[in-house]
Amino acid sequence: MPNLLPQPYLLFLADVDVPNRAKTAAGLAHWVPDRCVGQFRLPRCAADVGLKELTPAQAAAAGARAMVIGVAPQGGAIPERWHEALLAALDAGLHLISGMHTRLSDIPELVARARDCARELYDVRHTDREIPSANGRRRSGKRCLMVGLDSALGKKYTALSLTRALSDAGVPATFRATGQTGIMIAGEGIAVDAVVADFVAGAAELISPANEPDHWDVIEGQGSIFHAAYSGVSAGLLHGSQPDAMVLCGHATRDHLELLPHIAHRDYGEAIAVHEALARVTNPGARVIGISVNTAELPTEAAETMLGDLQTRVGLPVTDPVRFGCAPLVDAMLMGEA
Amino acid sequence: MPNLLPQPYLLFLADVDVPNRAKTAAGLAHWVPDRCVGQFRLPRCAADVGLKELTPAQAAAAGARAMVIGVAPQGGAIPERWHEALLAALDAGLHLISGMHTRLSDIPELVARARDCARELYDVRHTDREIPSANGRRRSGKRCLMVGLDSALGKKYTALSLTRALSDAGVPATFRATGQTGIMIAGEGIAVDAVVADFVAGAAELISPANEPDHWDVIEGQGSIFHAAYSGVSAGLLHGSQPDAMVLCGHATRDHLELLPHIAHRDYGEAIAVHEALARVTNPGARVIGISVNTAELPTEAAETMLGDLQTRVGLPVTDPVRFGCAPLVDAMLMGEA
Numbered sequence: 001m002p003n004l005l006p007q008p009y010l011l012f013l014a015d016v017d018v019p020n021r022a023k024t025a026a027g028l029a030h031w032v033p034d035r036c037v038g039q040f041r042l043p044r045c046a047a048d049v050g051l052k053e054l055t056p057a058q059a060a061a062a063g064a065r066a067m068v069i070g071v072a073p074q075g076g077a078i079p080e081r082w083h084e085a086l087l088a089a090l091d092a093g094l095h096l097i098s099g100m101h102t103r104l105s106d107i108p109e110l111v112a113r114a115r116d117c118a119r120e121l122y123d124v125r126h127t128d129r130e131i132p133s134a135n136g137r138r139r140s141g142k143r144c145l146m147v148g149l150d151s152a153l154g155k156k157y158t159a160l161s162l163t164r165a166l167s168d169a170g171v172p173a174t175f176r177a178t179g180q181t182g183i184m185i186a187g188e189g190i191a192v193d194a195v196v197a198d199f200v201a202g203a204a205e206l207i208s209p210a211n212e213p214d215h216w217d218v219i220e221g222q223g224s225i226f227h228a229a230y231s232g233v234s235a236g237l238l239h240g241s242q243p244d245a246m247v248l249c250g251h252a253t254r255d256h257l258e259l260l261p262h263i264a265h266r267d268y269g270e271a272i273a274v275h276e277a278l279a280r281v282t283n284p285g286a287r288v289i290g291i292s293v294n295t296a297e298l299p300t301e302a303a304e305t306m307l308g309d310l311q312t313r314v315g316l317p318v319t320d321p322v323r324f325g326c327a328p329l330v331d332a333m334l335m336g337e338a
Numbered sequence: 339m340p341n342l343l344p345q346p347y348l349l350f351l352a353d354v355d356v357p358n359r360a361k362t363a364a365g366l367a368h369w370v371p372d373r374c375v376g377q378f379r380l381p382r383c384a385a386d387v388g389l390k391e392l393t394p395a396q397a398a399a400a401g402a403r404a405m406v407i408g409v410a411p412q413g414g415a416i417p418e419r420w421h422e423a424l425l426a427a428l429d430a431g432l433h434l435i436s437g438m439h440t441r442l443s444d445i446p447e448l449v450a451r452a453r454d455c456a457r458e459l460y461d462v463r464h465t466d467r468e469i470p471s472a473n474g475r476r477r478s479g480k481r482c483l484m485v486g487l488d489s490a491l492g493k494k495y496t497a498l499s500l501t502r503a504l505s506d507a508g509v510p511a512t513f514r515a516t517g518q519t520g521i522m523i524a525g526e527g528i529a530v531d532a533v534v535a536d537f538v539a540g541a542a543e544l545i546s547p548a549n550e551p552d553h554w555d556v557i558e559g560q561g562s563i564f565h566a567a568y569s570g571v572s573a574g575l576l577h578g579s580q581p582d583a584m585v586l587c588g589h590a591t592r593d594h595l596e597l598l599p600h601i602a603h604r605d606y607g608e609a610i611a612v613h614e615a616l617a618r619v620t621n622p623g624a625r626v627i628g629i630s631v632n633t634a635e636l637p638t639e640a641a642e643t644m645l646g647d648l649q650t651r652v653g654l655p656v657t658d659p660v661r662f663g664c665a666p667l668v669d670a671m672l673m674g675e676a
Contacts, residue, residue: 136566136598193536200535200570225573228474228620232538232574239566260474263619270615277612281564281601 005122005187006095008035010059011049011070014082015042022047024099024181025070031160031185037064042085047071056085056092066095066122068184077102086110090117097122099180101194124183125191127203134201134240136282141211144333145243146221147275147288149265151230152258153251154322155221156182158292158329161321162247163218165330173216176207178237182220192222193233200233204240216333221249225278226266227257235278242282245289245333246275252295252306252320268314289332290317343460343525344433346373348397349387349408352420353380360385362437362519363408369498369523375402380423385409394423394430404433404460406522415440424448428455435460437518439532462521463529465541472539472578474620479549482671483581484559485613485626487603489568490596491589492660493559494520496630496667499659500585501556503668511554514546516575520558530560531571538571542578554671559587563616564604565595573616580620583627583671584613590633590644590658606652627670628655 011025028036029049038054041047049070056067067089073079078086078100086096086104090113098104104121105111114121144162146155159175159182166173175182177189195203208217219241223230248271257263266274272288279286291310295303303320311318317328349363366374367387376392379385387408394405405427411417416424416438424434424442428451436442442459443449452459482500484493497513497520504511513520515527533541546555557579561568586609595601604612610626617624629648633641641658649656655666 134567136595136601193534195535196531197533197535197538197571197574198531198568201567225616226619228577229472229539230536231577231616231619232570233535235563235573236535236570239569257474263474266615266619274612274615277604277608278563278569281569281604282566 005097005124005184006065007187008037008064009097010054010056010064010067010089010094011036011039011051012067012085012089013039013041013045013047013049014069014071014073014085015045016071016073017046019047021073022049022071024068024072024184025049027156027181028068028070028184037062040067040085056089056094060092060094064094066097068097069100072100076100078104078107083107083109087113090114090119093117093119095120095122097124097184099124099184101125124180125194127190127195129190129206131195131199131206132202133199134205136239138242138283139208139210140213141215141217143208143217143219143241143243144245144247145219145238145241146249147234147238147246148221148224148249149226149271150251150254150257151223151227153249153254154292154294155249158247158249158321158326159218159220160185161326162329165326166216166218169330171216171334172212172214173218176217176219178207178220178222192237193230197232197236200236201240204237208241219243225274226271228260228263238275238279239282243279243286244283245287246279247290247292247329248272248275248288249292250294252293252303253297268310272314288316290319290329292326292329293318293320295320295323343435343462343522344403345525346375346402347435347522348392348394348402348405348427348432349374349377349389350405350423350427351377351379351383351385351387352407352409352411352423353383354409354411355384357385359411360387360409362406362410362522363387365494365519366406366408366522375400378405378423394427394432398430398432402432404435406435407438410438414438416442416445421445421447425451428452428457431455431457433458433460435462435522437462437522439463462518463532465528465533467528467544469533469537469544470540471537472543474577476580476621477546477548478551479553479555481546481555481557481579481581482583482585483557483576483579484587485572485576485584486559486562486587487564487609488589488592488595489561489565491587491592492630492632493587496585496587496659496664497556497558498523499664500667503664504554504556507668509554509672510550510552511556514555514557516542516545516558516560530575531568535570535574538574539578542575546579557581563612564609566598566601576613576617577620581617581624582621583625584617585628585630585667586610586613586626587630588632590631590641591635606648610652626654628657628667630664630667631656631658633658633661
C-alpha cells in the first residue's frame, strides 16, 4: 500500500450477524467521524455505527473516495456474496480498502474491475514497502509506545486518546498505526504482525521516523511480550520503537489471555520491570510512565477504587482513558521533559 | 520443504573468496561427517572443509543424494556464474538444497531442469508447512532452549554438543533446528526468522512436538531477546518452545551486538532474570540452568579464569563447550529431574 489512503470513507458493514464484528467501522466512526461520509449495509446486517445510510453511488456523490470493509467476518475471508457490493463501489468510482489477511488483490473479479475503473485495491494488512533490518540507532524526536498484559484491552484507544490530549495541550504529536484499524484511522502505517519476523523491528523503525526534538510519536501497541502466541510481534515493535515512554495497558476484570484463557496475565510490577529491561536495549532512558486500565465491566465506584489501589501499589499514574480521560498520563509524559 | 531432507550430501563451496563464508559447509562437515560424501569447489575457491574433492557425477556414484550450497555469498543471492554447477548436479541425479533467502525455486532455469531430471529444489529457509497460531498448551517431554546475549556466538554449537552429550549419557535427546544450517544438519526443522511475525511461536510449537516424558528436545536458539533487530524471532521462539531449561550463551571478548556494535550486551544476571520472567508465561518451571561462553579469542588460562569468575558471580555452571565440554550443563539439566 502507498503512504496515504484515500479519504473520506464509506464504511461497508456488509451482513455481519453480530454487532461486535464491526469493530473496525466503529473505531473509524468514533475516531475520525469527519472522514466517514456514511455506512453501507446489506439486508439483515446486525451492525450499525450510526452514520447516514448511503449506497456507493450516493457516497461518491457526497465526496467519499474509498469504501472500507469495516467488519471482520468469521474465518477472516471475504465471502463471495459481498462481491456484488464491492464491484458496485468500484463502479461508483470508489477505491476499496481492506484490513483482512485475505487480499482483495487475490480476487480476480475485483482486480479486473478495479483495472477497468482505474481504482486501487488497498490491502492494509500487507505492505509493499521494502522493509530493512532494524539498525537500532537513536532517532530524534520523542516516542511513547503502548504496551500491554494482553491483546485487545485498549492499547489503540489509549494511544488515540493520548494523541488527542497532547494535541489539545499544544504538544506536537502524531498517532502511529501498527495494525489495520489504526492504519485506516491514520491513513498510513504498517501492520507489524504480518511482517516476516526478522524485519518486525525494522518495520517499527520506519513507522516512527526521526522527527523534531519536541515532537511525540504515540505508537499503537500490538499483543504483549507476555503473549504465548504474539510476543514476537510485541518484542520487535518494542525495540524498533525505541520508546522514551511506555504506557502499560491492563484489564480490571480479565486476568488471563483473552485468546488463551489457560495463561494468566502477569503482575503489573513484573510487567513494568521486564518492559523497561527490554526497552533499554535501544533507549537507555525508556520508562513505563503510567498504566491504562480497561474498567468497562466495573461500576464507576469499583473502577475508581481499583485504579486508586493500583496507583498506590505501583507508584505510577493509573487511569481508564475511556471513563476518566488520560490527563495523568499526559502529565507524566511531559514531566519527564522538564 | 518436506519433513526430511535427502542425505548424504555433496557440499558445494563454489568460488567464495573468504574461508569464513563456508560456515554452513563447515558446520555440516563437523557435525555430520558421515552424511557428507565430499566437497565440490570451483576454480579460485578459498574455502576448504577437508572433504574429498568430488564432481557431482562422482558424488552421485559415491551415494550422495543431494548437493548443498554450503556457502553464504555476499549479498545473499545465488550468482549466475554458479548456475552451470547447479545444473550439473541436477543432471547427475542430485537434489539441490539451499539455505539462502533467495530461492532456488525462483530461478526458472533450475526449476525447468529439476523438472526434467525429476529432482527437487529444497529452500530450507522457507517452509511450505501450514503454520498455525501458537496455542500455548503444555506438551509432554522436556525441552532445553539455547538463548543468548547476541546472535552468532555459539548457540547452535552448544545445542549440538549438549544433544551429543545427553545421547552419550543414555538420555533420549533430539537436536531441533530453527535455522538453515541446523536444518541441514538435522535434516528437518523450520527457519523461524523467515516466518511471519504472528506465527513464530506457532512454528516453535511445531518444531518441538509432544514427546515421551523423559525425552529432551535440545532446541537451537536464534538471535537474542535483547537484539535490536531480531528480538521478535527470539521472543516467539522462547514462548513456543516452552523450555524447562535454558542455556544462556555469551561471549568472553565481545561486549556489544556483533551486527550493531553501538549496542552493548546486557549483563548475565539481568539476562537470566528477564529470560526466566518471559519463559514462565508458557512454562512456570522454566529456569536458566547454566551458561555457555564462547572463549575462542582467549588463551586457555584466561578462559578458565573468566569462566570461574562468572560461575562464582551468577551461581550457575559455566563452560565453553568447544574447549571444556558441556558436562556441567548436562548435569544441571538432569539434576532438575531427580
